[in-house]
Amino acid sequence: MLDRLSETDLAERYKNNCGTALRAYLRFLGQEQPEFRYPEEISNPEGYSEGAKKQITVNSYERDRQARNRAIEIHGLDCFVCAMNFESMYGEIGIGFIHVHHLIPLHTIDNLYQVNPEKDLVPVCPNCHAMLHRSNNPPTIEQLKDAMQKQKSI
Structure with a gap:
């Protein structure tokens, strides 16, 4: 050219x-x-490339490990949505493992606040936790439970 x-x-x-x-x-x-x-738009039938390093900036909100631990003492280690328990599912490797979900998303508070482990935090498995954070208009625990029950009945 x-x-x-x-x-x-x-x-x-x-x-x-x-x-x-x-x-x-x-x-x-x-x-x-x-x-x-x-x-x-260009496909590469030979393989796929991953692993390139890029730098991103995000806001991270501090969490209090003691509040997390207290929530687990109060609510236990079963997922509030699907009732999965990692120790029951995986044995020794799953002992004590669970995510803890803030019922009021921290980014909506956008400030330091006093968390109540009994009312503000609930244990959820990673899959349910991901579903609770999947959209800008996240479902409640009850809505996600209902969606799971509806799918199970199909």
């Missing part, structure tokens, strides 16, 4: 007028009509 461009008088004719030169160049490119694809 560069060879063909050098055979034209575009550079000399438009050297002092960038806008006109750009329009002429775009018309020139239009003659070629190359197939254009975005990188994500």
Whole structure:
């Protein structure tokens, strides 16, 4: 393409007028009509690349481990949504494992506050926790339980 461009008088004719030169160049490119694809549209049947490092910035909200532990003492280690217990499911490796969910999302409070482990925190398994955080309008524990029961009855 560069060879063909050098055979034209575009550079000399438009050297002092960038806008006109750009329009002429775009018309020139239009003659070629190359197939254009975005990188994500190109499939690679040979394999998939992962692992590139990128830097991101996020807000992280502090959590109090003692509040988490107290919530587990109060509520136990069974998921509030699906009742899964990691020790029952996986044995020794699952002892004491559970996520703890804030019923009021911390990002909506956006400030330091006194958490009540009995009323504000509940144990949930990682899958249910992910579903509780899946949308901007998250379901309640009861809504997610109902959705699971509905699916089980199908």
